Amino acid sequence: MELTDPIFFRKYEDDSVLGFRCKGILLNHNTLETFKNCDKKALLKIEAIKLYSDLLNQESIQSSSDLVKFCLLSFADLKKYKFYHWFAFPAPTELIFKYDDEKTITSISEERLRSCIVQFLYRKPTPNEPFFIYHINEGIKLISEYIQHRNKFANFREQDLNNLYFCCYDPSGHDISSPPGWQLRQFLTYLVITSPALAEQGIKCIRITGGTASELQFSEMRIFLPKHVSNVNSLSSWVGWESDENRKYLPRLTSLNNSMSPKR
Numbered sequence: 001m002e003l004t005d006p007i008f009f010r011k012y013e014d015d016s017v018l019g020f021r022c023k024g025i026l027l028n029h030n031t032l033e034t035f036k037n038c039d040k041k042a043l044l045k046i047e048a049i050k051l052y053s054d055l056l057n058q059e060s061i062q063s064s065s066d067l068v069k070f071c072l073l074s075f076a077d078l079k080k081y082k083f084y085h086w087f088a089f090p091a092p093t094e095l096i097f098k099y100d101d102e103k104t105i106t107s108i109s110e111e112r113l114r115s116c117i118v119q120f121l122y123r124k125p126t127p128n129e130p131f132f133i134y135h136i137n138e139g140i141k142l143i144s145e146y147i148q149h150r151n152k153f154a155n156f157r158e159q160d161l162n163n164l165y166f167c168c169y170d171p172s173g174h175d176i177s178s179p180p181g182w183q184l185r186q187f188l189t190y191l192v193i194t195s196p197a198l199a200e201q202g203i204k205c206i207r208i209t210g211g212t213a214s215e216l217q218f219s220e221m222r223i224f225l226p227k228h229v230s231n232v233n234s235l236s237s238w239v240g241w242e243s244d245e246n247r248k249y250l251p252r253l254t255s256l257n258n259s260m261s262p263k264r
Helices: 032-037 040-056 108-121 182-194
Strands: 023-029 069-077 082-092 131-135 139-141 164-169 202-209 217-224 238-241 252-255
Touching: 023 032, 032 069, 040 069, 040 082, 040 182, 040 238, 082 182, 108 131, 108 139, 108 164, 108 202, 108 217, 164 182, 182 202
Parallel strands: 023 069, 164 202
Antiparallel strands: 069 082, 082 238, 082 252, 131 139, 131 164, 202 217
């Protein structure tokens, strides 16, 4: 079952807290046996390749949130009021991204960068753009202004990478001590597939964390991209399944027995 009901895509109205919508697929199993026996590795590959193939069939992306897609497997034991699920943001194992140590941006010289990003993130209506580019002379630019899918070799070919910051709003943590979210890997995978000019290059990346304007933190790191991948089908191994609360690769369990059972 795929979630396509408009109720899931209503406009984000809370102006005080940042966030963005992302789409995904929900597969609900009727029995615990089929839930356990589902080939999760194969599922990730199928859904990930479909994501990037569908994107590349367009002239360009309509929103950078289109680069973020999740997979959710579930099983509901209604007799015991227990709900099991696996959750993942798929990313390929063959692409290795190396990066320098992350450092907080606090310099007054970077105030224009910070100001432009805050204004962009909190403009009305709230944008659904977790990824964008900051040009030191031209300000905020959308990803679609730099990347066209019909002529990949032209993407960033004439650009001075020293002038560009690849920006990522990361809702996975509230400060730079937490590791970057899997959404960043999905963005970087898109760059590897669509932009040969960036292959084996170092790009400057700005990571934005925090929920409100007063909490926002900005950190910078240089990320080194691997070789260009011309065909997404050549990426054979995908990962991303979330571990449980004990960091073991087991399905997460939510029990509502205490609140829903008529015997309680």
